[in-house]
Amino acid sequence: MYYTVGEIANLLHIAPSTLRYYDKEGLLPFVNRSGGGIRVFEEKDFEWLYTIECLKKTGMPIKDIKPFIDWCMEGDSTISQRKVLIERQRQVMLEKMKKMQETLDMLTYKKWYYEVAEEAGTCKVPDEMADEDVPAELLAARKRSKNAPEEK
Structure with a gap:
């Protein structure tokens, strides 16, 4: 066709x-x-x-x-070059996906944060919560949000 x-x-x-x-x-x-x-x-x-x-x-x-x-x-004489290019772009995408997942994790944490704050009527409650009281799947995002980024 x-x-x-x-x-x-x-x-x-x-x-x-x-x-x-x-x-x-x-x-x-x-x-x-x-x-x-x-x-x-x-x-x-x-x-x-x-x-x-x-x-x-x-x-x-x-x-x-x-x-x-x-x-x-x-043709076939360039298979290795093509493979290298594809692998490089694959790594680019994996890094982008990692950053996007971190962004999604932060948004999920903040959603939880504001749900807790809304229920309590204040942001002090989620701010003052001990780490062990935060859902485990949100803890990494919480810690990332409270710490200065490392210098590169």
């Missing part, structure tokens, strides 16, 4: 202009064109497009995705 830019954009929930930009930046060398020069996407192109979107979501700039696409087009 063949897809137009508009159909692919709709399926991937991205703007058609995004696909045109990718093409202009050299990220779509795998896409065929019709006799009239119109981009024609095929089923096999989905994996490429999902990979580009995945790398973009990691925060990788288009200029850094381009070499990855080039390596893919070069």
Whole structure:
């Protein structure tokens, strides 16, 4: 089955202009064109497009995705380079997820804090609670909120 830019954009929930930009930046060398020069996407192109979107979501700039696409087009001689790039972006995402989890933990702690304060009618109650009276899953966030960050 063949897809137009508009159909692919709709399926991937991205703007058609995004696909045109990718093409202009050299990220779509795998896409065929019709006799009239119109981009024609095929089923096999989905994996490429999902990979580009995945790398973009990691925060990788288009200029850094381009070499990855080039390596893919070069073939098996670049497998190691591609693996290194993917592992690097995987580590970037793991670090982002860790920071996001810390943020979520702090919000969960503060939600609990204000629930306790609201019930008591004062913030003094959760402020003066001993650590052992704080739910165990919230203790790390509480301690982090009460201590100055370490210098790097």
